[in-house]
Amino acid sequence: xxxxxxxxxxxxxxxxxxxxxxxxxxxxxxxxxxxxxxxxxxxxxxxxxxxxxxxxxxxxxxxxxxxxxxxxxxxxxxxxxxxxxxxxxxxxxxxxxxxxxxxxxxxxxxxxxxxxxxxxxxxxxxxxxxxxxxxxxxxxxxxxxxxxxxxxxxxxxxxxxxxxxxxxxxxxxxxxxxxxxxxxxxxxxxxxxxxxxxxxxxxxxxxxxxxxxxxxxxxxxxxxxxxxxxxxxxxxxxxxxxxxxxxxxxxxxxxxxxxxxxxxxxxxxxxxxxxxxxxxxxxxxxxxxxxxxxxxxxxxx
Amino acid sequence: xxxxxxxxxxxxxxxxxxxxxxxxxxxxxxxxxxxxxxxxxxxxxxxxxxxxxxxxxxxxxxxxxxxxxxxxxxxxxxxxxxxxxxxxxxxxxxxxxxxxxxxxxxxxxxxxxxxxxxxxxxxxxxxxxxxxxxxxxxxxxxxxxxxxxxxxxxxxxxxxxxxxxxxxxxxxxxxxxxxxxxxxxxxxxxxxxxxxxxxxxxxxxxxxxxxxxxxxxxxxxxxxxxxxxxxxxxxxxxxxxxxxxxxxxxxxxxxxxxxxxxxxxxxxxxxxxxxxxxxxxxxxxxxxxxxxxxxxxxxx
Amino acid sequence: xxxxxxxxxxxxxxxxxxxxxxxxxxxxxxxxxxxxxxxxxxxxxxxxxxxxxxxxxxxxxxxxxxxxxxxxxxxxxxxxxxxxxxxxxxxxxxxxxxxxxxxxxxxxxxxxxxxxxxxxxxxxxxxxxxxxxxxxxxxxxxxxxxxxxxxxxxxxxxxxxxxxxxxxxxxxxxxxxxxxxxxxxxxxxxxxxxxxxxxxxxxxxxxxxxxxxxxxxxxxxxxxxxxxxxxxxxxxxxxxxxxxxxxxxxxxxxxxxxxxxxxxxxxxxxxxxxxxxxxxxxxxxxxxxxxxxxxxxxxxxxxxxxx
Numbered sequence: 001x002x003x004x005x006x007x008x009x010x011x012x013x014x015x016x017x018x019x020x021x022x023x024x025x026x027x028x029x030x031x032x033x034x035x036x037x038x039x040x041x042x043x044x045x046x047x048x049x050x051x052x053x054x055x056x057x058x059x060x061x062x063x064x065x066x067x068x069x070x071x072x073x074x075x076x077x078x079x080x081x082x083x084x085x086x087x088x089x090x091x092x093x094x095x096x097x098x099x100x101x102x103x104x105x106x107x108x109x110x111x112x113x114x115x116x117x118x119x120x121x122x123x124x125x126x127x128x129x130x131x132x133x134x135x136x137x138x139x140x141x142x143x144x145x146x147x148x149x150x151x152x153x154x155x156x157x158x159x160x161x162x163x164x165x166x167x168x169x170x171x172x173x174x175x176x177x178x179x180x181x182x183x184x185x186x187x188x189x190x191x192x193x194x195x196x197x198x199x200x201x202x203x204x205x206x207x208x209x210x211x212x213x214x215x216x217x218x219x220x221x222x223x224x225x226x227x228x229x230x231x232x233x234x235x236x237x238x239x240x241x242x243x244x245x246x247x248x249x250x251x252x253x254x255x256x257x258x259x260x261x262x263x264x265x266x267x268x269x270x271x272x273x274x275x276x277x278x279x280x281x282x283x284x285x286x287x288x289x290x291x292x293x294x295x296x297x298x299x300x301x
Numbered sequence: 302x303x304x305x306x307x308x309x310x311x312x313x314x315x316x317x318x319x320x321x322x323x324x325x326x327x328x329x330x331x332x333x334x335x336x337x338x339x340x341x342x343x344x345x346x347x348x349x350x351x352x353x354x355x356x357x358x359x360x361x362x363x364x365x366x367x368x369x370x371x372x373x374x375x376x377x378x379x380x381x382x383x384x385x386x387x388x389x390x391x392x393x394x395x396x397x398x399x400x401x402x403x404x405x406x407x408x409x410x411x412x413x414x415x416x417x418x419x420x421x422x423x424x425x426x427x428x429x430x431x432x433x434x435x436x437x438x439x440x441x442x443x444x445x446x447x448x449x450x451x452x453x454x455x456x457x458x459x460x461x462x463x464x465x466x467x468x469x470x471x472x473x474x475x476x477x478x479x480x481x482x483x484x485x486x487x488x489x490x491x492x493x494x495x496x497x498x499x500x501x502x503x504x505x506x507x508x509x510x511x512x513x514x515x516x517x518x519x520x521x522x523x524x525x526x527x528x529x530x531x532x533x534x535x536x537x538x539x540x541x542x543x544x545x546x547x548x549x550x551x552x553x554x555x556x557x558x559x560x561x562x563x564x565x566x567x568x569x570x571x572x573x574x575x576x577x578x579x580x581x582x583x584x585x586x587x588x589x590x591x592x593x594x595x596x597x598x599x600x601x
Numbered sequence: 602x603x604x605x606x607x608x609x610x611x612x613x614x615x616x617x618x619x620x621x622x623x624x625x626x627x628x629x630x631x632x633x634x635x636x637x638x639x640x641x642x643x644x645x646x647x648x649x650x651x652x653x654x655x656x657x658x659x660x661x662x663x664x665x666x667x668x669x670x671x672x673x674x675x676x677x678x679x680x681x682x683x684x685x686x687x688x689x690x691x692x693x694x695x696x697x698x699x700x701x702x703x704x705x706x707x708x709x710x711x712x713x714x715x716x717x718x719x720x721x722x723x724x725x726x727x728x729x730x731x732x733x734x735x736x737x738x739x740x741x742x743x744x745x746x747x748x749x750x751x752x753x754x755x756x757x758x759x760x761x762x763x764x765x766x767x768x769x770x771x772x773x774x775x776x777x778x779x780x781x782x783x784x785x786x787x788x789x790x791x792x793x794x795x796x797x798x799x800x801x802x803x804x805x806x807x808x809x810x811x812x813x814x815x816x817x818x819x820x821x822x823x824x825x826x827x828x829x830x831x832x833x834x835x836x837x838x839x840x841x842x843x844x845x846x847x848x849x850x851x852x853x854x855x856x857x858x859x860x861x862x863x864x865x866x867x868x869x870x871x872x873x874x875x876x877x878x879x880x881x882x883x884x885x886x887x888x889x890x891x892x893x894x895x896x897x898x899x900x901x902x903x904x905x906x907x908x
Contacts, residue, residue, distance in 0.1 A: 048618075097482060102390050113619040122622035125632070129488025130618060139479040142502050151497055152487035157627040158615065199483065206487060209618035303802035307713035310706045311724070314776070315731045317769060321738065324749035376645045383642035398896055400649045405892045406656060407830025409859050410881050413866065418659050459652055466649065490628075490635040513737075520739025523832045523863070547741045547833075554837055570745040574738065581737040585730065 040279045042257060045072040048210060048240045049094065050111040056089045059103035062271040063089045067108070069259055069277045076232055076241045078255030078280065080248060082300065085261040086272020087244045091212050094242065095131035096124050112210075129156065132208035136215040138195035140187035140202075145170075145179050148187045148198055152206045165205055172238075173201035174231055193224025200231065204239070211235065213243040217250065229254050248296055251280065258283040260292045325574060329567030331560060340568060346533040346549075348558045353565035355572060357533040361450065361543035362576075365525065366518035368454025368539060369461055374511050376458075377465025381507075382495060384466070385473035397470065404463035412527035415456040420447040420528055423455065427540050441538030446530075451539040453529040453548075457521060461514035468510035468593050472503040475591075506591030509584040513593065516580030520573055522547035546573050657889075660882050667879025677845045681865075681872035685880050687847045691856040694849050695760050695839065696828050699767035704821050706768075707775025708810075711817075714776070715783040716805055736773035743769045744837030752838055760855030763839030770831055771824040778820025782813045815902020819895045826891035830884055832859035840864070858884050 049071040056064040064086035071077050079087045089098065096117060098104045110117040117127055141148050149166040158165065166183075170176040175197040179190070187198055196216060203211060213232075217225040232241060232254045245251050251258050259277040263270055276283060276292045287293045294300055326333065332340065332353060343354025384397050424447025434440040443449070476499050484494045500507070522545075530542025531552045544552075546569045557563035584593065616625060624632055675684030710728065718725040747766040752758050786809050794804035810817075835857055842854030849855055858880050865877035 095486065097486065100485075112622065115622045117622065119622070123624045123628065123632070125485075125488055125490050126622050126624050126628055128486055129628070130616065130622075132488075133482075133486035135479060135483065135486075137479055139477070139483040141480060141483065141498055151484075152489060155487075155489055155493050155497070155631070156615075202483075202487065207615050208488075209614070209616075212486075303712075303805060304717050307709045307717055310709035311713045311718070311728045313706060314710055314728060314735065314772065317772075318731050318735055320750065321742070321746045324746045325742070328745075328749045328753070376648065379642040379645035380649055382638075383646045387639055387642055388646070396646050396650060398893075399653055400646065402889065402892060403649060403653050403656075405826060405888050406653075407832065407859070407884065407888060409830065409832040409862050410656065410660060410885055413862065413877070413881060414656050414659050417663075418655070459656075462649055462652075488628075490631050492635040492638040493631070495638070516737050520737075520741070522739065522741035523836070547739050550741050550745065551833060551836055555840060567745060567749070570742045573742050577737040577739055577742070578734050581730070581733045585733060 040282070042072055042075060042279060043070075045075065047071065048073050048113060050114075051109070052111070053108035054090070054093065054110060055107045056086070056093055056098070057103075057105050057107075058101065062269060064093075064261075064272045065264070067261075067274040069274060071240065071242060072257065073240050074236055074238075075256040076236050076243060076254050077257045077259065078251035079242065079244045079259050079261060080246070080251045080295075081261035081272070081275075082263065082295065083246065084270075084272070085263050087261050088214055089272065090261065091214050091242055091244050092133075094210075094212055095128050095133055097128075097133060099124055129206065130208055131210040131212060132203035132206065133212040133214065134196070134199050134203050134216050137219055138192055138199055140190070140195045140198050142186065142188060144184045145187045145190070145198060146183040149202050149205045152202065156206055158206065169201040169205035170198075172204055172231075172235065173197045174227055175201055191224075193220050193227065196220060196224065196228060197231070200228070200235075204235065209240065211239045211241045213241065215244050215246060218246060225250070248284075248298075252284050255280045260287070260289075260295060262291050262295065322571070322574060325567050325571040329564050329571050331564035332568040333564075333571075335561065336565070336568070340565075341572065344533065344535055346544075348553070348562040348565075351559075351561055353562065353568075355546060355565075355569050357535050358544055358546040358549050358569060359572070360535050361529070362519055362545040362547070364539075364543065365450050365453040365457060365529065365545055366515055368450060369457030369518045370511060370515055372454065372458035373462045373465055373514060377462050377510075377514070378469050378507060380462075380466035381469030381473055382499075384470040386491065386495060386499065397467075401463050401467050403459065404467070408460065408521060408524040411456055411460055412524040415452060415524060415528040419455060420452050423447040423449065423452045427451070431540065438537045439539055441536070441540060443538075443540035444542065446542075448528060448530040448542050449540050450529065450536075450543050453525045453543070453545070454539065456524050456528055457518040460521060460524060461518050464517060465510050465514045468513065469503075469507050472506040472510065472591060472593070473499055475506075476502055503591070505587055505589040506593055509588035509591060509593045512580055512584040512587060516577055516584070519576050519580065520547050521545075522551040526551045546576075657885065660878065660885050663875070663878035664880075664882025664885075667875045668882060672876075672879055673883065676847055680844055680868060681870040681876060683845075685858065685861060685876065685883070687845070688856045688858045688861040688880065689883070690849060691760065692829060692858045694851065695764045695835075695855055695857055696767060696825055698761065698764035698851060699771060699828055700821070700825055702765065703768035703771035703824065704775055707772050707820075707824070708779045708817060710772070710776035711779025711781075711783055712805060712810075714780045716801065716809065732773045732776050735769065736777070738769075739833075740766075740770055740831055741833035741837065744834035747834065748837050755852075758839050758841045758854050760839055760849070760851035760853065760857075763835045763855065763857065764851065766834030766838050767828040767831055770834065771828050774824040774827060775820055778823065779813070779817050782816025782820070783809065785816065786813050815898060819899040819902070822891050822895040822898070826888045826895070829891075830859065830888050832863055835860050836863060 047070040052068050054067040055062060067090065079090060081087050092098045093106055094110060106118060116122060141151065146166055149169050150162055153162060153165055167176060170179060175194060178194060190198060217228050229250060235241060258280040260275045260283060261272050262275045264273040276287055276289045283292060284296050287296065336353065340355050341359060342356045344356035345352050345354050346357065380400060384393050388396060427443035430440050431443050480498050481494055484498045525545050526548040529544060529548055531544045531548060532542040533544055536543065550566050550569055554566055672684045674686050676687045677683035714725055714728060743766050747762050751762040751765065790808055790812065791804065794808050839854055839857060840860050842856050846856050862877045862880050865873040
């Protein structure tokens with residue numbers, strides 16, 4: 001245990017014997033950003049990702065260029081921008097999800113806790129084990145609810161008190177009460193919102209360090225969307241969260257930091273690029289770039 | 302008008318099938334009346350003595366096809382996995398059609414090749430296998446020719462391999478990318494994705510593909526007739542010559558000793574039809590939501 | 602692993618996030634399993650290709666000894682001398698007759714399934730099952746059927762009997778291939794035709810069939826290639842003819858390549874075996890070329906129709 005949790009406030013009470021620690025208290029200390037000497041307080045945090053001059057290509061097509069930013073620990077970082085601006089490419093580059101796409105390559109660097117994600121010594125499976133991901137479309141496995149959550153921990157050898165682990169993950173994903181009586185039913189029988197929360201439960205069951213959420217609520221109804229947004233407020237105390245969203249209100253509600261990507265052109269080429277990155281309040285109230293102001297004001301995109 | 306033509310075509314298909322059964326039954330009626338269902342059990346096949354039983358043929362058919370499946374099913378599924386999940390795109394574009402090409406080679410060439418190339422090779426192989434595994438009855442004392450159930454099984458394996466591998470490849474490709482990505486995003490290795498997601502969600506289709514391969518092996522006549530010896534005997538050892546139903550017809554049809562002999566071969570044909578139809582129905586039932594039989598037309 | 606390190610959402614994490622990104626925990630073992638699977642699978646694929654190469658090479662080296670222009674274009678002068686032109690022409694004739702019967706029937710059956718009945722309707726299901734069963738018929742049984750149907754009444758083995766047996770082999774392949782490609786024709790095309798008030802049959806003939814033509818031709822080539830090498834039905838229905846017969850009267854025995862190969866091998870003449878290999882080589886070259894051609898055609902028509 002080398003990294004102490006610096007933000008979660010009170011130290012955890014000793015574990016009751018034989019039980020997995022349950023953490024349900026909603027009274028979490030607020031994470032606020034107060035400018036210190038012109039710098040956001042967030043920027044004093046430990047950087048999980050240090051991304052330098054990242055560009056991504058599909059074959060000869062450049063999808064993303066010149067992206068430099070840091071993503072900080074235990075914050076929710078939102079990635080917003082018009083469609084085609086490379087937000088999905090960006091987030092999928094963070095855990096090498098695009099590796100399987102023929103012709104995909106990145107230039108620049110993604111440092112994760114100081115280690116190059118695309119370095120020659122980085123193991124793709126290890127990267128994904130630490131950096132989990134939830135996708136736009138709920139994609140539960142055609143297995144039981146229990147097995148959906150238990151599958152990855154089993155692979156990883158986390159077999160002790162597996163049922164407790166599954167229960168905890170489902171509780172954390174705010175799904176337990178709805179499914180506790182039918183854990184062994186097929187996950188495909190759940191509603192869309194439940195399926196997406198199951199996918200979140202599945203992701204947190206292996207306790208990754210980072211959760212990447214690629215438009216997790218875009219296919220869901222408003223009620224499900226609200227429940228997933230609530231979830232994020234609780235989960236960020238345990239995970240570093242990066243969320244791609246096309247919904248600006250959602251970014252404003254859930255994110256501590258917001259990165260605005262937009263389409264840029266160079267000759268005939270069109271590619272996504274990072275326009276502005278800062279505290280969410282700054283991006284939404286006092287953006288320095290006119291494109292950002294136009295976008296958050298709903299004038300394009 | 303066009304609808305009428307199309308409907309007629311459909312009716313012709315169904316009627317042909319019905320007539321197949323009728324022709325075989327009526328031409329085999331002499332043997333059917335004489336031997337009844339006992340035909341399926343009795344092993345003696347002595348054409349001159351009015352004694353024909355298909356027991357040994359059915360045994361040899363089942364045994365040789367079983368050998369073929371034991372060899373071809375794992376290999377074919379592995380190839381399907383390689384082509385759908387592992388091979389780089391360019392390798393897939395070359396190797397996939399090459400594997401399917403195995404299904405295009407006519408059975409007479411496999412029979413020929415089996416006799417000239419494979420049988421001598423198996424002959425060399427058998428003593429070694431016998432001395433290593435001889436304690437299992439399956440690997441008994443080899444004969445000196447290499448003409449054996451094992452040779453037949455290997456030839457059949459080569460013939461059904463492209464069916465199983467191409468069908469299973471197509472099945473694995475139907476697994477939604479989102480599911481595979483979902484599994485990968487949880488830190489699963491490729492094998493874990495295969496074992497945990499890909500295989501379970503296509504199991505029924507793969508099962509049907511194997512059954513279709515089995516159906517092909519059970520009915521193969523020409524290739525087997527070159528390498529199995531056409532001996533009506535029941536042996537436990539794969540090194541012994543044997544006979545299969547289809548191969549027996551190919552071998553003896555041109556010179557039946559009497560009407561009963563000819564009739565018995567029609568009866569054997571009827572048994573083959575029953576086996577063929579059962580495998581078709583079984584494949585359909587196992588396949589569930591996968592329509593594997595629809596894609597087989599483009600391969601074989 | 603200690604108990605604390607397995608705690609879910611406690612303070613402890615099951616791994617140290619700042620450690621290098623090389624395989625940790627049980628991943629090293631899992632990665633080994635993964636590599637073994639990859640090795641086994643790629644080896645299996647290599648084996649399959651190797652078998653193809655061995656078979657093709659085996660036929661090539663043995664058949665090349667017999668192969669020359671005269672072998673293809675001249676008639677036999679004896680049991681083990683001369684060319685195989687009569688057998689080639691005979692195979693061409695039988696397969697052509699079979700194709701003339703099977704290909705239209707196959708396309709019509711495919712049309713019936715996609716345009717009129719629908720694979721889910723009761724009749725569609727019966728027909729689909731019948732096609733599956735027909736395809737599942739051992740080809741030797743097809744031979745037996747035609748023997749009972751034609752050879753016994755006509756009291757002789759004939760080319761036409763062989764051709765009809767080959768037609769039965771081709772029919773389900775053709776029907777399935779047509780069905781497959783007709784299903785790919787966009788439904789919007791049909792709707793557009795319906796919206797214009799065009800009769801179904803006219804829409805089929807002028808819009809749907811033409812746009813599926815590439816795939817249908819591909820299916821036809823594959824079916825013909827399959828029938829050309831089919832031996833078992835001919836062994837039953839068209840195996841009795843003189844080695845030097847040149848008459849292609851389909852109501853007599855018609856010489857053909859598969860039977861030439863099959864019977865030559867039994868002759869106690871070494872040169873006859875060489876001829877058999879030569880004939881096998883010619884047959885194999887035709888079949889492989891047809892398959893490659895069909896694939897190219899399919900790729901082209903797929904590209905034209907778009908995804």
